Amino acid sequence: DAGVTQSPTHLIKTRGQHVTLRCSPISGHKSVSWYQQVLGQGPQFIFQYYEKEERGRGNFPDRFSARQFPNYSSELNVNALLLGDSALYLCASSLDFRTNQPQHFGDGTRLSIL
């Protein structure tokens, strides 16, 4: 069975641009979460979606937004990119966020801002 897949794997953008990152959860998983991992740090929670609704939001500016589609895939959008947005963006999926099912992580999208 396919795991969590993220695209693209690498991306280079310049300051002020916009970026869209994509995530396909494991088949049957309805919950998707996004994390930002800056080099040398642990992942930080950005968003959690379940059944196409936002269920949780971390301490990130409004430049960050996300959505979940009817097939449970998800997009993370970041506007007006800053140098500090350079990071590995991780997507995780689980069966149901309400019962603390194990989360499965993708390999991430490495975003570099020039």
Added chain:
Amino acid sequence: AQSVTQLGSHVSVSEGALVLLRCNYSSSVPPYLFWYVQYPNQGLQLLLKYTTGATLVKGINGFEAEFKKSETSFHLTKPSAHMSDAAEYFCAVSDEGDKIIFGKGTRLHILP
């Protein structure tokens, strides 16, 4: 607010020696606790998870962790280190939904 503190950003052990990675948590409610491993250029892989019940949790690759409420600790151990264990290890805590709070990580180096 929940938080996790991992003691030691880098730990080095000899191949075959005991691995001990330390983690202390802060939570106002009974927590869910996790250890994840991250290999270079990869995502996170769940090693083990504590929810309720038995305080000694066995995970994959020979790792285990013990939940000690009195010490608010959840240290990760492995009796005998292998070269393939070299990676970044993250302790994490959660009490609701899928929001997981991660520690800053400990890089484990295995010496031949």
